[in-house]
Amino acid sequence: MSARRLRHAAAGLGETIRNRLPLARRTPPLASLIEGAARVGYGARGFVYLSAGALTLLAAVDLIGAAAGTGGAAGWLAEQPFGRVWLALLGLGLWAFVGWRLLQAVFDADHEGADLKGWATRAGQAASGVFYGLLAAGVFEYLDEVGEATSQAADRAESIAENQEKAALILGLPFGGLLLIAAGLVVLGVGAGNIVRAFRDDFEAALACPRAFCGTATALARIGYGARGFAYLPLGVFVVLAGLHARSGEVTTTAAALEALEAQPGGSWILGLTAAGLMAFGAFAFVEARWRRIRPPRDLKIA
Incomplete structure (x- = not known):
């Protein structure tokens, strides 16, 4: 059976089920479900970055111990009342965003096209999906740790140790140093790409927001993407240095890299500005959750 006939058969089966089952008739169309999941996903991304930025800002003004990366939002959420419920909701929201990234990358939901620029954009969306998938998996890992007496410092040390263990595995491979350098250059490339x-x-072209608000939304996006890109740069430098020196101990996390940045002259100001930018990125994600143009593919075929 051809792919087209298979899709038509699946559509016919779905229509039959909707006609015969009262509950199915009340189920929204697939396009509406996809749009809703995408908006929930953007909201979850907004929460992660808004929380990470706020925690990092508190660290910059010495109100808490250390800066927080994207995983720090989950750690903070786990400590709140009903932590398991909030973590489960955040994890599900992030998985919804991963699903939307899959539709963007594989089925070209944003109509980027199949030229070089389109494929580059969709490759970035695929990489983003992998990142948020790992983040969502990490959120669910916190479910097993809710209520345990672990400090934020202990969680950060564990994350650093896990990254260093992965780096040591890479260094143990043939040309491991070059592979680690390449990984660091990829992180630097992601940071530079966000700044570009x-x-x-x-950004306004992807939004259906009120005209009077679009300028503010664009400003949030520019500040947010710039700060997000800048936050990747210290981590990329550490990974490159680890490959050059063949020392896995130099690999760290985004939060620890920002903390090292704070130790430099004027570092608290730089960290504070970066934190404010991450909060702007989170705020823009909430704008996308409300006003982004979501165009689910009518026909789920690989484009």
């Missing part, structure tokens, strides 16, 4: 997007992208 901050200056070049037309």
Whole structure:
């Protein structure tokens, strides 16, 4: 059976079920479900970055011990009342965002096209999906640790140790140092790409927001993407140095890399500005959750 006939058969089966089962008739169309999941996903991303930025800002003004990366939002959430419920909701929201990234990358939901620029954009969306998938898996790992007497410092030390263990495995491979350098360059490339997007992208084109608000939304996006890109740079430098020196102990996390940045002259100001930018990125994600143009593919075929 051809792919087209298979899709038509699946559509016919779905229509039959909707006609015969009262509950199925009340189920929203697939396109509406996809749009809703995507908006929930953008909201979950907004919460992660808004929380990470707020915690990092508190660290910059010495109100808490250390900066927090994207995983720090889950750690903070786990300590709140009904922590398991909030973590489960956040994890499900992030998985919804992963699903939307899959539709963007594989089925070209944003109509980026199949030229070089389109494929580059969709490759970035695929990489983003992998990142948020790992983040969502990490959120669910916290479910087993809710209520345990672990400090934020202990969680950060465990994350660093896990990253260093992975780096040691890479260094143990043939040309491991070069592989680790390449990984660091990828992180630097992601950071630089976000900074370029901050200056070049037309964020307003993807939004259906009120005209009077679009300027504010664009400003949030430019500040947020710039700060997000800058936050990746110290981590990329550490990974490259680990590959050059063949020492896995130099690999760290985003939060620890920002903390090292704070120790430099004027570091508290730089960290504070970066934190404010991450909060702007989170705020823009909430704007996307409300007003982004979501166009689910009518026909789920690989484009």
